[in-house]
Amino acid sequence: MRGVVILGATGSIGRSTLRVIGRHPHLFRAVALTARRDAAGLDALACELEPEFVVLAEEPDPSFRPRWRGEWRVGREALVVAASTPGGDVVVNGLVGVAGLEPTIAALEAGRRLALANKESLVAGGALVMEAVRRGGGELLPVDSEHGAVHQCLAGRPVEQVRRVVLTASGGPFRTLPAERFPEVGPTDALEHPTWDMGAKITVDSATLANKALEVIEAHHLFGLPYDRIEVVVHPESIVHSMVEFRDGSVLAQMGRPTMEVPILYALAYPDRPAEERPPFDPVAASPLTFERPRREDFPLLGIGVDAGREGGVVPAAFNAANEVAVAAFLEGTLAFPDIAEVVSVSLERLERTPLETLADVRRADREARHLASGEVERRAGSRSA
Ligand SMILES: NC(=O)c1ccc[n+]([C@@H]2O[C@H](COP(=O)([O-])OP(=O)(O)OC[C@H]3O[C@@H](n4cnc5c(N)ncnc54)[C@H](OP(=O)(O)O)[C@@H]3O)[C@@H](O)[C@H]2O)c1
16 A cells, blocks of 8 residues: 655646546555645545645635644645655655645655656756655656656666657647737637646646647656657647657557546556556547647747757756746736747846756746746736737
């Protein structure tokens, strides 16, 4: 029986994890659950699952009265405590954004298995995260379906045998929309993902292809691959979750219907593969499987993000932070869809390039990029209303 800590239990990854755990009660038990501000949602989960404790990252509304009588902890530090709590054999990081970085490092330094959905951790602090794996002896298993696919195709083979990795992208809701129409696109359109049901931020990132840039950086750190050996292809059916081409010319792909529950179970149970009652995969029904090149000029965040990864230092952290600010402004209706990439690009141009050695370096770059991006969002909002 493995104790599981679920960071971001009220979110899309968190709830998918709870469904997986619910189907395997003899294998997994939720020991700690966290949320940011959905106190009522967390309360309901705690009543049902009776964890050892729950964490709310932000102070709840004073009128909130929990029904669950167990231990409530409040504040960002409590997330770090949850990530390294003794009963947590596996920590699922389903937080959104750079807020996931410190819990990621805490879990790995405490020697836990980390099932990582929060790709922003690796993007912002990749070198620090990989150093935490070495120092703490923890185990890092990807939950992102693409990286879960690569992990399965690699099956422990050394990276020297790999010619390249091909990450697949659904292409998002605007894959075929002419770029001239991007200014008309609003949050509701961007949140209608054709194949995956996910939280708001990643769904917008999928629509801009920023998500794929984040995943390229994530793959670089996770698998120790140089950037010129990581490619992206668009695969609208989201059946092939990624491929690995080996140096002998053999290509392995991992496939399956698009549900996060499969990569989550893989990361929780690895190397075991517990049985699931699913209808068998029907390749004929899934056909045809198609692949296209991404429209890089129309979706510039893919290139901007990969270039940020190649540049390294604090630039990927700044890319992530500026993107978080721009996506939040787009979701609030204060930034136009094509301006998400513009805000990120302008912020990175103005960023002071500094080395990344400590968490303080990441925090500094994150703050600076947020400041630059917020200024640019305000400037654009002002010129729209003028
Ligand atoms: N959803 C997917 O299918 C999917 C697939 C691959 C990778 N991912 C990655 O997984 C991560 C989670 O995505 P998601 O779609 O599950 O997001 P989501 O549905 O928005 O859920 C996020 C969860 O984290 C909590 N949270 C958000 N911001 C926080 C903060 N600053 N501090 C503490 N807690 C915070 C939320 O609490 P509240 O509910 O209280 O706000 C919620 O429990 C992201 O990094 C995403 O890129 C997701």
